[in-house]
Amino acid sequence: MSNMIIKVENATKIYNGGAVATAALRGVSLEIPRGSFTCIVGPSGHGKSTLMHLIGGLDRPTEGAVHLDEIEISQLDNCALAKLRGQKIGFVFQFFNLLQGLTAFENVEIAMMLAGIPESEQKARATAMLDLVNLGEKADAKPNQLSGGQQQRVAIARALANDPDILLMDEPTGNLDSAAEAEVLDILFALHKRGKTIVIVTHNNDIAARAEQIIRVRDGQILVS
Amino acid sequence: MTLTKLVVRNITRRRGRFVFTLLGITIGIASFVTFLSMGGNLKKEIFRETAALGAHLLVIPKGSCGFEQLSILTGDQMPTNITAAEFAAISAIKGLTAVPFLAQKSAMNNKPIAVNGIQPEETLKFKGWQIDKGEYFTAPDGSGAVVGAAAAKQFELKPGSVVSVRGEELTIKGILKETGGRDDFTMFLSMPVAQRLFKSIDRVSYISIKVDDLKLSDSYAEKIKEVAGLGVVSDKQMLKSVLGIVGSVNITLQMIAAVSVLAAAFGIINTMMTATYERKREIGILQALGATQRTIFSIFVLESAFYGIIGGVIGVVSGLLISTLAAPYISENAFTTLVKGSGNTSSIDPVMIFGSILFSAVVAIVAGLYPAWRAARLSPVEAISYE
Numbered sequence: 001m002s003n004m005i006i007k008v009e010n011a012t013k014i015y016n017g018g019a020v021a022t023a024a025l026r027g028v029s030l031e032i033p034r035g036s037f038t039c040i041v042g043p044s045g046h047g048k049s050t051l052m053h054l055i056g057g058l059d060r061p062t063e064g065a066v067h068l069d070e071i072e073i074s075q076l077d078n079c080a081l082a083k084l085r086g087q088k089i090g091f092v093f094q095f096f097n098l099l100q101g102l103t104a105f106e107n108v109e110i111a112m113m114l115a116g117i118p119e120s121e122q123k124a125r126a127t128a129m130l131d132l133v134n135l136g137e138k139a140d141a142k143p144n145q146l147s148g149g150q151q152q153r154v155a156i157a158r159a160l161a162n163d164p165d166i167l168l169m170d171e172p173t174g175n176l177d178s179a180a181e182a183e184v185l186d187i188l189f190a191l192h193k194r195g196k197t198i199v200i201v202t203h204n205n206d207i208a209a210r211a212e213q214i215i216r217v218r219d220g221q222i223l224v225s
Numbered sequence: 226m227t228l229t230k231l232v233v234r235n236i237t238r239r240r241g242r243f244v245f246t247l248l249g250i251t252i253g254i255a256s257f258v259t260f261l262s263m264g265g266n267l268k269k270e271i272f273r274e275t276a277a278l279g280a281h282l283l284v285i286p287k288g289s290c291g292f293e294q295l296s297i298l299t300g301d302q303m304p305t306n307i308t309a310a311e312f313a314a315i316s317a318i319k320g321l322t323a324v325p326f327l328a329q330k331s332a333m334n335n336k337p338i339a340v341n342g343i344q345p346e347e348t349l350k351f352k353g354w355q356i357d358k359g360e361y362f363t364a365p366d367g368s369g370a371v372v373g374a375a376a377a378k379q380f381e382l383k384p385g386s387v388v389s390v391r392g393e394e395l396t397i398k399g400i401l402k403e404t405g406g407r408d409d410f411t412m413f414l415s416m417p418v419a420q421r422l423f424k425s426i427d428r429v430s431y432i433s434i435k436v437d438d439l440k441l442s443d444s445y446a447e448k449i450k451e452v453a454g455l456g457v458v459s460d461k462q463m464l465k466s467v468l469g470i471v472g473s474v475n476i477t478l479q480m481i482a483a484v485s486v487l488a489a490a491f492g493i494i495n496t497m498m499t500a501t502y503e504r505k506r507e508i509g510i511l512q513a514l515g516a517t518q519r520t521i522f523s524i525f526v527l528e529s530a531f532y533g534i535i536g537g538v539i540g541v542v543s544g545l546l547i548s549t550l551a552a553p554y555i556s557e558n559a560f561t562t563l564v565k566g567s568g569n570t571s572s573i574d575p576v577m578i579f580g581s582i583l584f585s586a587v588v589a590i591v592a593g594l595y596p597a598w599r600a601a602r603l604s605p606v607e608a609i610s611y612e
Contacts, residue, residue: 058513058605079517086515097510097609101238102231109226114515122226158514 006032011064024050026220037192039208040201042217048201056168057081086115090159094171096151098143104154105139111161129157149180166197232527246496250536253486254585258544264475274298275464277406280433285456294463300339300407303328305425311453320437324351325429327419331390339411342419359384359399366417369398375409391422490592497596509608522601529593537585
């Protein structure tokens with residue numbers, strides 16, 4: 001097994017919106033080691049999120065290749081790609097993206113339901129995941145009854161539910177106050193210590209400063225890797 | 226968490242929209258079931274009434290159409306165009322028993338009642354009636370009246386009660402045992418009395434015929450036409466003709482109901498399309514969590530199917546209730562009178578019940594296919610970036 005869990009080779013992403021084609025990424029290549037803590041940084045609109053979408057299998061490159069755990073994911077069909085996302089990647093977004101109609105507990109369960117895990121096992125693991133992010137007592141709360149920090153911790157619990165290889169995060173603390181940010185970061189570093197590969201897209205220099213690897217994106221290209 | 230639980234949460238999240246969409250399909254299915262149920266009862270009643278007539282052939286005025294045949298079954302008023310001479314000529318044919326009827330209507334306490342003039346002794350034998358209370362006519366021109374069981378109950382009549390028919394007071398002589406047919410709702414007078422009261426001296430409305438040899442029915446019908454020049458129909462022909470009339474009415478009503486179900490289907494499409502727009506980001510989240518296109522498609526089709534199943538069940542129950550409760554209030558006319566007739570209108574047909582729920586579910590699923598397809602083909606990035 002290669003030590004590189006993510007490998008991007010000469011990836012280009014061009015969006016054809018209307019008459020004008022926009023290149024969001026231009027020939028990007030990078031490698032992310034297994035178990036590393038990597039930050040992708042750069043100004044807004046320069047291709048960070050696009051890179052995250054490619055790495056997470058939410059999108060395919062126009063040219064080039066993306067390897068996840070030695071699987072060429074840009075060649076997979078939609079169904080296989082969706083399954084791979086559910087198994088190998090845990091997403092955390094800036095705006096939490098919890099399902100509003102469901103409780104914190106159910107939000108964690110749903111990731112497992114989509115992976116085909118039986119209901120009894122879902123319950124046990126959802127309890128464990130919420131305990132891990134110190135939200136066991138808020139299991140029955142709906143997202144609108146939780147603070148931003150609590151919602152983001154539920155999102156982390158959900159991302160961890162299927163025990164993915166990689167946690168892929170887009171500005172996970174971008175919408176949190178300092179206290180909530182500290183809570184979330186504590187959890188992330190604890191997870192990293194346990195061997196999870198963590199990739200964070202961020203503007204936050206404090207987080208970037210603590211990363212093992214920083215990937216700087218500018219004008220759709222990587223400056224320093 | 227299961228897919229079904231998720232679907233139930235989704236459709237009940239916006240309760241107002243859920244209720245109104247559900248109402249659409251419920252009303253559609255309820256009207257469908259009401260018409261279907263009433264139509265079914267009508268058909269059963271027609272079979273029952275035809276059997277209760279006990280006739281192999283019916284002689285009716287020449288040129289009569291299906292409507293007159295229906296009138297015989299419903300106990301409606303009929304013209305009195307058959308003369309005594311024509312009846313005598315038919316009665317003279319060997320191998321058959323002919324019984325004449327004068328079919329009229331009267332009113333009691335402002336409610337209509339069928340009044341039939343009969344030849345007492347012959348009709349008693351022909352119909353195989355039995356007397357429940359009181360006595361029967363003792364002479365061919367006997368005075369007074371004999372009433373069917375249901376009419377006696379409806380108008381609270383007993384032997385000795387006095388009723389007014391066409392301004393003449395008549396004493397109820399007896400009450401017949403229940404026959405299960407239209408006769409239960411009828412008042413019988415001896416033929417001379419009925420002809421006098423309804424100003425139809427020496428005339429009758431129709432003649433019921435029993436033949437000794439059923440195989441020769443057709444030749445008897447020809448003979449009757451020869452001797453009397455009247456119209457003759459067999460019980461089977463009458464059944465076919467009457468069923469044809471009510472069948473086309475039924476189909477028209479069911480088509481109207483089916484259109485309302487179709488309109489409800491568009492309500493479902495509208496609700497589901499709105500849901501795909503509103504929940505675009507949610508679809509993206511599910512895709513990021515590993516939902517395949519098939520799963521997204523299933524979620525939306527299941528949501529749609531739920532509308533169909535729940536709406537179908539409530540619609541069927543409401544439809545059956547309406548058809549049972551509304552039947553007595555349906556005004557008396559040739560097409561609907563049988564529904565409130567002597568039969569059991571609350572009969573429950575499992576095929577109709579499950580068929581209607583299935584119909585509702587299928588309509589809803591078909592209605593949900595396009596919105597579900599739209600939802601499933603959303604790109605994850607586009608969906609999750611949706612504000």
